[in-house]
Amino acid sequence: MKLPGKIALFIGGTVFGSAGFKLLASKDARKVYTHITAGALRCKDQVMHDVETVQESCSDILADAKAINEARAAKEEAAFIEDRAGNEISDPS
DSSP states (O other), rough: OOOHHHHHHHHHHHHHHHHHHHTTTHHHHHHHHHHHHHHHHHHHHHHHHHHHHHHHHHHHHHHHHHHHHHHHHHHHHHHHHHHHHHHHHOOOO
């Protein structure tokens, strides 16, 4: 590509960029940005609601799992104590 062609591309890009900046700064564009931002905020609110719901479910699951493990440990301890007491009775040493 010759030097005049490169200069023409540079000038064309500069003009196109300047027009783009004016277009992006227009009132209509600002309305579009505002609506897009409002939609993003609604989406964020819904995601945060869903995250809270999942966290609550996880908390419930964790509490249930702890209760199951505590009941199991108590049952195993009671069985151990019964077994130990039964061995002491049958072992007349």
